Amino acid sequence: MKKVTIEMRVAVDPIKAALWENRKKIKPEMTLREIGALVGVRSPQQIKHHLQVMVTMGSIDYIGGQYVFPKI
Secondary structure (H helix, E strand, O other): OOOOOOOOOOOOOHHHHHHHHOOOOOOOOOOHHHHHHHHOOOOHHHHHHHHHHHHHHOOOEEEOOEEEOOOO
16 A cells, blocks of 8 residues: 555654654664754653654655665
8 A cells, every 4th residue: 555645644652743843854774863853852761762653644754774764
């Protein structure tokens, strides 16, 4: 089944919102610490948790051990 992209307003955690807003700057090769520094979060585990939830939501992909944001 092919993914379909839609736009809708949803309430999300501020960390997920910051990750999404900075998606153009987040590269697949970045470490969790580097991503955290970009969005102002010190805990790599918090970043990992929110990225994994975003994968479950279908907003990003996890390919080859890397989190991949959709191309804009």
